[in-house]
Amino acid sequence: MSTLLGRPAGLVGAVLVTAVAVIAITAPWIAPYNPLLVDLADKLAMPSAAHWMGTDQAGRDILSRVLWGARPSLSVGLLAVAIGLIGGITIGLTAAYTRGLWEQVAMRAMDALASIPLLIWAIAIVGIVGVGPLPIGPWRLPNESKIVLLVGILYIPSLARVTYGGALVEFRADYVRARRMQGAGRLAVMLSDVLPNCLSPVIVQATLLIAVGIVVEASLSFVGLGVEPPNPSWGNMLADARNFIFTGEWWTFVFPGLAISLSVIGFNLLGDALRDTLDPRKAARTGQLVA
Amino acid sequence: MWAIANRLVGSLAVLWIVSVVLFALVHAIPVSPARVVLGADASDSDITEFDHDHGLDRPLIEQYARWIGGVSHGDFGVSVIDGAVISREIGQTLPVTLELVVLAFILALGLAIPLGIVSAFYEDGWIDHLARGLAVLGVSIPSFWLGLMLIAWGAVGLGWFPAGGYEPISEGLGPHLRSLVLPAVALGIYYVAIISRMTRSSVGEVLAADHVRVSRAMGLGRRRILVYVLKCALSPVVTVAAMSFGYMFGWALIVEQVFNIAGMSHALLNAVMRRDYLAIEDVVLVFTALFLAANLAADILYRVLDPRLAE
Amino acid sequence: MALLEVENLGIGFPVGGRMVEVVRGLSFAIEAGEAVGLVGESGSGKSQTALAILRLLTPPGRITRGGIRFDGQDLTHADAAAMRRLRGSAISIVFQDALSGLNPAFSIGTQLIDVIAAHRGLRRHKARDLAVETLALVGIPDPGSRLSQYPHQFSGGMRQRVLIAMAIACRPRLLIADEPTTALDVTVQAQIMRLLADLRRQLGLTLLFITHNLDLMADVCDRAVVLYGGMKMEAAAIGTLFANPLQPYTQALLGCIPRLTDPPGTLAPIEGAAPVPGLLGPGCPFAPRCPRRVDVCDREPPLAVRHGTHDVACWQVASDAVA
Numbered sequence: 001m002s003t004l005l006g007r008p009a010g011l012v013g014a015v016l017v018t019a020v021a022v023i024a025i026t027a028p029w030i031a032p033y034n035p036l037l038v039d040l041a042d043k044l045a046m047p048s049a050a051h052w053m054g055t056d057q058a059g060r061d062i063l064s065r066v067l068w069g070a071r072p073s074l075s076v077g078l079l080a081v082a083i084g085l086i087g088g089i090t091i092g093l094t095a096a097y098t099r100g101l102w103e104q105v106a107m108r109a110m111d112a113l114a115s116i117p118l119l120i121w122a123i124a125i126v127g128i129v130g131v132g133p134l135p136i137g138p139w140r141l142p143n144e145s146k147i148v149l150l151v152g153i154l155y156i157p158s159l160a161r162v163t164y165g166g167a168l169v170e171f172r173a174d175y176v177r178a179r180r181m182q183g184a185g186r187l188a189v190m191l192s193d194v195l196p197n198c199l200s201p202v203i204v205q206a207t208l209l210i211a212v213g214i215v216v217e218a219s220l221s222f223v224g225l226g227v228e229p230p231n232p233s234w235g236n237m238l239a240d241a242r243n244f245i246f247t248g249e250w251w252t253f254v255f256p257g258l259a260i261s262l263s264v265i266g267f268n269l270l271g272d273a274l275r276d277t278l279d280p281r282k283a284a285r286t287g288q289l290v291a
Numbered sequence: 292m293w294a295i296a297n298r299l300v301g302s303l304a305v306l307w308i309v310s311v312v313l314f315a316l317v318h319a320i321p322v323s324p325a326r327v328v329l330g331a332d333a334s335d336s337d338i339t340e341f342d343h344d345h346g347l348d349r350p351l352i353e354q355y356a357r358w359i360g361g362v363s364h365g366d367f368g369v370s371v372i373d374g375a376v377i378s379r380e381i382g383q384t385l386p387v388t389l390e391l392v393v394l395a396f397i398l399a400l401g402l403a404i405p406l407g408i409v410s411a412f413y414e415d416g417w418i419d420h421l422a423r424g425l426a427v428l429g430v431s432i433p434s435f436w437l438g439l440m441l442i443a444w445g446a447v448g449l450g451w452f453p454a455g456g457y458e459p460i461s462e463g464l465g466p467h468l469r470s471l472v473l474p475a476v477a478l479g480i481y482y483v484a485i486i487s488r489m490t491r492s493s494v495g496e497v498l499a500a501d502h503v504r505v506s507r508a509m510g511l512g513r514r515r516i517l518v519y520v521l522k523c524a525l526s527p528v529v530t531v532a533a534m535s536f537g538y539m540f541g542w543a544l545i546v547e548q549v550f551n552i553a554g555m556s557h558a559l560l561n562a563v564m565r566r567d568y569l570a571i572e573d574v575v576l577v578f579t580a581l582f583l584a585a586n587l588a589a590d591i592l593y594r595v596l597d598p599r600l601a602e
Numbered sequence: 603m604a605l606l607e608v609e610n611l612g613i614g615f616p617v618g619g620r621m622v623e624v625v626r627g628l629s630f631a632i633e634a635g636e637a638v639g640l641v642g643e644s645g646s647g648k649s650q651t652a653l654a655i656l657r658l659l660t661p662p663g664r665i666t667r668g669g670i671r672f673d674g675q676d677l678t679h680a681d682a683a684a685m686r687r688l689r690g691s692a693i694s695i696v697f698q699d700a701l702s703g704l705n706p707a708f709s710i711g712t713q714l715i716d717v718i719a720a721h722r723g724l725r726r727h728k729a730r731d732l733a734v735e736t737l738a739l740v741g742i743p744d745p746g747s748r749l750s751q752y753p754h755q756f757s758g759g760m761r762q763r764v765l766i767a768m769a770i771a772c773r774p775r776l777l778i779a780d781e782p783t784t785a786l787d788v789t790v791q792a793q794i795m796r797l798l799a800d801l802r803r804q805l806g807l808t809l810l811f812i813t814h815n816l817d818l819m820a821d822v823c824d825r826a827v828v829l830y831g832g833m834k835m836e837a838a839a840i841g842t843l844f845a846n847p848l849q850p851y852t853q854a855l856l857g858c859i860p861r862l863t864d865p866p867g868t869l870a871p872i873e874g875a876a877p878v879p880g881l882l883g884p885g886c887p888f889a890p891r892c893p894r895r896v897d898v899c900d901r902e903p904p905l906a907v908r909h910g911t912h913d914v915a916c917w918q919v920a921s922d923a924v925a
Contacts, residue, residue: 009427112305117582119541120559124575127563128316215433219545222435223560238436242549245443246454253443257436264431272427501702508697509717509768510690522705557843597709598752 010273016266024070033061035068035232044249055253056240058230062251065232066259072221072233073263076148077213080207083152088159089195089202095160096167097190107164114157118150122216125150126225143228144217151216155209162205166198200278209216211264218260234260292599298590302583309579310362310572313376314355317568323347324371327566358572367573372565377573380558385577386546387457390553392539394471395479398446400532403483407528408521411498422487429484434542438477438549445473455551474550478542482535489531492526526596530589537585540578603674604631605808606655606776610668611658613650613832615879622880623666624650626832627903632776637802637809639819639840641855642829643876648812651829653778655810656695657685674777691721694774698781698886700762704753709747710764714771721772730772739804740767741797759790761795770801777801778810783818795821816859820844825911828852831877831887833904837913848914886917894918 022231023030032052053062076123091110095103126146133140170176171194179189220226221235229236234256241252311429325333325341333341342348346357357570361368367377410419422572446454451469497503497520506516544556555574613625625647632638642648650743653659655670657677670677672693677685705713714733717910718724724732730749737745753761762782769777779798783791799822800808813819819826820840827837828849836849847853854872874891886892889899896917904915914920 021420044567111301113310115302115305115579115583115586116309117537117541117578119544120575120578120582121560123544124571125316127559127571128568129320130322130566211431218433219435219542223545223556225563229508238439242439245439245447250445252445253436253439257433257439260436261432263426263429264433268427268431501697502705504658505697505703505765505768506705508658508689508695508721510686511716511720512686512690515716515720519705519708523705525707535750596707598709599754 007273007276009018009269010277013266013269013271016262017270018068020074020263020266023067023133024074027067027071031067033064035060036230037061042165044244044252047251053255054249056237056252057244062237062255065237066234066255068232068261069234069237069256070263071219072142072144072227072231073214073217073260076151076217077210077267079148080151080155080213081209083149084155084159084209085202085206087153087156088161089163091156092160092163092165093167093190093195096164096171096194097186103170106160110157110160114155118154119216120218121154122147122150122220123223123225126220131225131228142231144226147217147220147226153211158209158259159202159205162201163198166201167194170194170197201275204271204275204278207267207274211267211271212261214264214267222260294594295591298332298587302587306576306580306583310359310576311355313575314358315571316353317572318351322566324568328372347371354361358569362573362576368569370567370570375570377570380570381555381573381577384553384555387481387552388540388543388556391471391474391478391552391554392536392543394475395482395539395543396532396536398475398479399482399486399535401602402479403486404490407484408494410487410491411494413494417504419491421451422491426488429480432480434481435475435545435549438474438482438546441473441477442550455549457550457552457554470552474546474552477549478539481542482539485535486528486532490524490528493527494520497524526593529596530540530593533585533589533592536588537582540581544576605634605636605673606632606810607671608651608655608668609671611651611654612665613647613654613663613668613671615663615876617880621666624663624832624879625654626827627668628832629668630827630834630837632808632810634775634808635806636825637807637811637823639823639826640810640812640829641814641819641826643814643815643875645879646829647832647879648829649780652695652778652810652812655778656689656693658689659759687721690769690774691772692770692774693776693778694772695780696762696766696769696782697777698784700765700782700785703765704761706753709750709752710756711751714749714764714768717768718771733767736767736771737764739770739801740764741793742767757787759793762786762790762794766794766797766801766876770805770807772803774807776808776810778812780812781814793817798822802896809845816844816855828855831882832879833887833915834906834913835888835915839911842912846912848912848919849888849916850892850918852896854893855892886915897923 037060039055041059042051042055043057043059045051045055045059051061051063053066056062056065091106095106126143129146131143132140134145135141167190176189176193179193180186217226217233218235218238221233222239224236224239226235227233229240237256238253241249241256244250246253322344324345324347329337329341339348346354349357358368361592365378367381369376371487406418406422406425410416410422413419417586442454445452452473453466453470458466460467500523502523503516503520506519511519540555543554544559546552547554547556548560555578558570559574561567561576608628608630611625611628612623613623614623616622624645628647628651630638630640640648640651650659650663654665655672655677657680659665665678668678670690677688677755680688685768693868694792704710711730711733714736715726715729718729718732719726722729722732727810733749737748742748742763744761753764756764757923760787766782782798783794786794795818798809798811801807802822808820811823816826823840825837825839828835828843828844828851830851835850836843836847843852844856847856851872858871872891877887877890883900885898885900887904889895892899898917902917905917905920906913906915907920908914
């Protein structure tokens with residue numbers, strides 16, 4: 001941990017990620033205004049002491065909306081990766097564990113799933129199912145949950161492959177053979193020895209995928225298929241701000257974009273630093289090429 | 292050769308599964324096209340008639356066979372919403388998207404590969420540090436925000452480029468290319484970052500290899516050694532580049548929206564807004580096919596370039 | 603005049619702001635036609651010496667002092683173009699990593715012909731003829747048809763033969779062989795050693811053979827230079843060295859070689875740890891492990907004495923000689 005934070009890039013990444021996480025959690029308390037509060041008398045106000053980042057076309061406080069916007073971004077990023085991790089580790093580990101038929105079927109399926117272009121399918125799924133809340137039993141999940149589900153599923157192949165590759169190496173390692181000869185069961189060895197030891201590259205990949213998820217959420221919200229207005233999301237704030245490029249209200253499109261970029265930079269720097277410390281052999285691989 | 296044929300069959304199988312999933316998805320949702328077109332207060336008999344006219348009352352398997360049979364001949368069907376011939380719409384919008392992607396791809400390769408090579412040769416030099424910094428920014432700044440900033444800077448601020456829209460080549464080559472510069476930059480930067488990193492690490496790995504020391508010890512000239520290193524480092528870079536080409540189509544949709552370019556994104560988003568399910572299916576199938584083709588090309592190039600896999 | 607003269611050579615790497623020498627004032631010479639072994643443990647500076655001769659030290663490592671003369675030409679001050687012309691033609695080298703020494707993306711024919719083309723203004727087909735001839739010389743069967751094959755289609759031993767062919771294609775006057783058999787199986791090792799001995803006889807090669815293995819060296823070399831901690835400990839003809847080693851380190855090294863005729867339990871490992879460059883004092887690098895150490899050994903570099911062609915650097919040997 002100290003080596004991770006010892007690198008300036010890793011430290012900056014950790015600080016940015018922590019900041020985004022704190023903001024997402026504490027948004028209701030730290031936001032100076034209600035992010036939905038319309039005040040047409042005070043629309044498109046320049047940044048000032050009252051509105052640090054100015055106001056948008058409906059007079060809503062941009063700072064408050066930026067702070068609240070961390071919530072959908074981070075939740076899409078984290079939940080999608082959580083789905084990807086659960087699916088990917090399970091499939092990768094069991095494929096390496098069983099070998100034989102399941103290994104063939106699982107890894108072939110992963111190849112097929114990896115052949116699906118993430119962004120186009122995200123647009124298609126939301127397009128086909130329709131924009132709007134997703135009713136699951138008694139709950140009504142927000143529109144983003146479709147994105148979470150799809151992105152999470154499409155994350156599985158890359159995480160499964162990383163797990164599988166690491167687990168295969170570990171299963172062949174001498175210490176695993178030694179543990180087996182001491183009479184430890186295969187399952188016990190898998191969970192207590194193989195899994196922890198092949199987790200490093202998985203964590204690196206997962207960190208980088210959080211960054212991808214944030215961009216995917218923002219992009220879909222930008223084209224109107226993500227977070228539903230008027231709920232704040234960095235993507236739909238930018239969609240609202242498009243026309244103000246021509247009229248010079250720069251604060252409407254600069255701050256939300258900075259928020260996305262800084263959080264994505266945070267996760268990317270953290271991921272790179274984790275890779276350098278946890279997995280130095282595989283520097284700069286194709287981890288980010290998932291979209 | 293065998294491996295390539297194997298991959299080709301695999302790609303076709305994936306495409307087929309994708310078509311089944313798409314079809315199943317569209318037919319699983321409760322909203323019927325007849326309701327979309329005729330409105331909520333249409334009578335049941337109107338709906339039955341509409342479904343009959345458009346073949347929507349046929350068994351699903353037959354509908355699927357008719358759709359996929361047409362697609363395999365390049366006939367994407369006729370929209371039940373407005374009677375538009377979907378092949379024509381795809382034929383009009385696909386070249387625009389393709390041109391944008393190709394331009395962005397050329398830009399990405401043209402910047403990334405020299406940058407990656409120089410970074411690797413002068414590891415930890417100022418170019419390397421600059422390139423690594425740019426790479427982190429490049430993968431972190433979302434293309435659509437970059438697009439907005441580019442419009443603010445290059446179109447509104449400096450007035451060098453149009454703020455949006457697509458000038459067809461019939462309007463002259465200059466205006467045509469000028470209308471694509473900012474979108475291509477916005478789309479390409481992410482891949483400049485990805486490909487330059489890959490180039491840097493691949494070339495760096497080769498530079499540290501024993502055979503480079505042998506080449507130097509045998510007195511080969513600098514240029515010859517560069518050729519040796521680059522050919523050896525090429526295959527992973529080419530693979531990543533070819534895959535990037537496929538991924539670019541996804542982000543191109545978003546970038547087209549920013550710059551108001553009437554490419555495939557308009558076809559897709561219009562279809563989404565009008566709930567034109569057939570058009571959605573068609574467009575997504577086309578994109579998936581392009582993506583699979585790019586991945587297949589990546590695989591073939593990798594095998595061709597690496598003599599260890601060539602046989 | 604000797605073909606190669608190394609005079610008071612120092613090779614240093616900057617570590618934490620100061621220069622740490624891995625080779626410290628090494629001198630030796632090789633006469634034309636001679637085969638000299640440079641023997642030492644890993645870290646003794648023997649491979650760095652080979653790289654320094656070719657001016658291929660990995661920066662920031664560099665020659666800190668002394669001179670290297672090849673055929674009267676000062677290599678330490680030769681410009682890059684002159685060095686490039688010498689490498690692979692007048693001075694050549696075979697490295698130890700046979701498996702990774704060839705570029706996997708080019709056929710061996712291309713790699714071999716490129717070396718020839720770099721040094722001789724031959725037409726392509728003439729260069730090809732020479733390539734085929736050289737491959738035959740290093741014992742590769744059916745060389746004409748193997749030219750178009752890639753390194754992965756060759757076994758480790760065959761790859762080392764190809765690398766030797768590259769090294770001798772331009773008929774160098776000095777061939778440096780840096781542990782050329784370390785990465786190979788023992789049986790292959792013997793074949794490569796025989797090949798080097800044959801080539802030496804056929805081509806009249808001058809050989810600098812670098813190894814940690816005294817027995818291998820004894821097979822091909824006339825003379826040996828024993829290195830320890832970047833310093834020359836002893837240099838003598840092979841027969842003299844084995845029959846009458848004077849330096850305590852050489853004696854200890856010979857004591858480490860197992861013989862089938864030895865009774866069990868007589869193998870004598872050298873006590874203590876191998877020297878770490880940069881942590882060495884001003885004295886003899888072997889002093890901390892030396893059974894015959896006296897006080898002066900820690901303070902002053904070992905005193906060099908010469909008995910005819912037998913060089914030794916050791917305070918004890920020097921005082922024995924006086925007494």
